Amino acid sequence: MNPSMSSFEKKDYLGSASTLCVGCGHDQITNHIITACFSLGLDPYQVIKVSGIGCSSKTPAYFLGKSFGINSMHGRMAPVATGSIACRSDLIHIGISGDGDTASIGLGGFVHLIRRDAPMVYIIANNGVYGLTKGQFSATSEMGAHLKTGEINIFQNIDICSLSLELGCNFVARSFSGDAKQLVPLLKAAFKHRGTAVIDIISPCVTFNNHDGSTKSFQFVKEHDVILQELGFIAPQEDIKIESTPGEVQKIKFADGSELSLKNINDQQYDVTDRLAAINKLHIARTEGHILTGLFYVSESNQSMVEKLNLPSKPLAEFSENELRGDKNTFELISKAFR
Ligand SMILES: Cc1ncc(C[n+]2csc(CCOP(=O)(O)OP(=O)(O)O)c2C)c(N)n1
Ligand code: SF4
Ligand SMILES: [Mg+2]
Numbered sequence: 001m002n003p004s005m006s007s008f009e010k011k012d013y014l015g016s017a018s019t020l021c022v023g024c025g026h027d028q029i030t031n032h033i034i035t036a037c038f039s040l041g042l043d044p045y046q047v048i049k050v051s052g053i054g055c056s057s058k059t060p061a062y063f064l065g066k067s068f069g070i071n072s073m074h075g076r077m078a079p080v081a082t083g084s085i086a087c088r089s090d091l092i093h094i095g096i097s098g099d100g101d102t103a104s105i106g107l108g109g110f111v112h113l114i115r116r117d118a119p120m121v122y123i124i125a126n127n128g129v130y131g132l133t134k135g136q137f138s139a140t141s142e143m144g145a146h147l148k149t150g151e152i153n154i155f156q157n158i159d160i161c162s163l164s165l166e167l168g169c170n171f172v173a174r175s176f177s178g179d180a181k182q183l184v185p186l187l188k189a190a191f192k193h194r195g196t197a198v199i200d201i202i203s204p205c206v207t208f209n210n211h212d213g214s215t216k217s218f219q220f221v222k223e224h225d226v227i228l229q230e231l232g233f234i235a236p237q238e239d240i241k242i243e244s245t246p247g248e249v250q251k252i253k254f255a256d257g258s259e260l261s262l263k264n265i266n267d268q269q270y271d272v273t274d275r276l277a278a279i280n281k282l283h284i285a286r287t288e289g290h291i292l293t294g295l296f297y298v299s300e301s302n303q304s305m306v307e308k309l310n311l312p313s314k315p316l317a318e319f320s321e322n323e324l325r326g327d328k329n330t331f332e333l334i335s336k337a338f339r
Contacts, residue, residue: 006041013038015065020055025177025203025218026125030062032180033094033123036187037064040235048084048091052077052106054098054132056125056203075105078113078122082305085118087316089306092191093120099140100130103158107139114167116305117195121187124160124198125177127205128216135208146213160200161296162282165275170299171197172278174292176221177204185233185260186295192254195304202291221291228270228281228294229262252298262295272298 013034018027037044047067051057053074060069068091072080077097085093102110102124113122128141137145137153140160145153164172171193175183183201190197202221204210210217236257250272252260264270271277278296285292305311312319326334 006043008038008041008044010034010038012044012066013064015060015062018059018062020058021205021207023206024055024131025127025201025205026056026059027062028177028180029096029123029125029183029201029203030059032177032183032187034063035180036184036191039184040188040191042092042191046090046092047094048088049094049096050077050081050084050120051096052098052101054101054130055205056096056098056127056131057101059096059125060094075101076109077101078106078109081120081122082109082113082116082118085120085305086309086311089119089311090313090315093118094191095120095122097122097124098131099124099126099128099138099160103139103160104130107158111163111167114164114169114196114198117168117170117302117308119193119195119304119306120197121190121193122196122198124200125203126160126200126216127203127209128214129205129209131205131208135205142215145215146211148208148211159282159286160198162279162286164198164200165279165282165297169198170195170297170302171295172297173198173295174200174202176202176225176291176293178218178221179225179227179293182227182231182293185231188233188235188258189231189252189254189260189295189298192256192258193298194255194300195302202293224289224291226285226290226292227265228267228292228296229264229272231295232261234259234261252300254300260295260298272296275299 044064044066049060049069051060051071077095081095126140129135139158141153142157161172161174173186204218250262275297
């Protein structure tokens with residue numbers, strides 16, 4: 001549904017006022033989520049926001065104030081979201097995590113969420129530091145990056161997108177909090193994807209990681225960003241001509257008939273449905289010191305955790321005792337399955 005078909009107004013997608021530092025990249029992400037949800041006409045009462053702990057994990061308070069929400073523990077967004085999806089697969093899940101929350105303490109949970117293809121939009125607001133605890137290096141901080149104190153990172157970083165691709169994730173993208181043109185259509189497409197949609201968003205921390213020597217500052221990202229595609233999202237009811245320069249356009253169709261169009265910018269041959277090409281491309285970008293952004297890989301054919309486990313669309317809490325208590329034969333069948 002798009003805004004013209006929905007009864008919701010932009011204000012229905014707002015949350016409480018942000019308490020983050022002025023200029024924080026995370027607030028830009030919040031604004032882009034609001035724009036994407038409004039423009040899709042999502043029913044905010046059908047959305048659940050899940051997060052861990054961190055400045056990034058506070059942001060669900062600042063958007064979709066009418067939606068459900070679980071602010072969980074540090075590094076536990078993924079398992080809590082997996083449980084929530086198992087009980088409420090009827091809801092649209094959006095997870096907001098930090099680079100510390102996902103790539104350090106929460107890495108195990110993240111890996112298993114992707115392995116299960118739990119249907120949700122999984123956002124990593126990636127600033128390369130633990131913002132909430134005053135700016136220590138996180139696991140996504142590049143080797144050689146400098147802290148404000150002058151300390152240099154001596155360890156390899158984890159590339160969340162490469163890892164997601166390797167784990168079999170069927171929607172993997174990277175963007176920049178300051179790039180609405182790229183991020184809004186990516187978010188809209190992610191909401192339409194049926195499994196886990198990972199978007200790693202570089203989101204500068206203006207207080208602890210926006211100086212010379214940082215590899216996650218506004219300046220550094222602007223100078224090193226190599227944008228893969230020009231993106232356009234069209235909802236099923238829309239008949240919009242997307243403005244674009246001439247060239248080949250790849251189209252991805254989602255289950256409800258909406259469409260994402262992709263026109264390659266830097267590599268005319270790039271095929272967004274080729275997982276190996278994506279892994280290769282990210283590897284080359286990393287060795288050359290580029291920050292590649294765009295949609296790296298998408299596949300709409302696979303079944304998510306919900307279909308694989310045949311999970312009911314009815315909320316678990318609404319089942320009656322009789323429905324939950326199977327007869328003797330069912331019990332025997334279940335017991336047999338575990339023998
Ligand atoms: C189990 C546990 N360990 C450590 C902490 C302390 N802690 C809170 S937030 C945080 C890191 C936050 O970094 P990130 O997830 O990158 O979010 P950001 O603040 O940068 O957005 C840490 C280490 C905690 N709250 N709980
Ligand atoms: S400390 Fe950094 S990440 Fe946290 S709110 Fe401030 S600018 Fe944002
Ligand atoms: Mg962080």
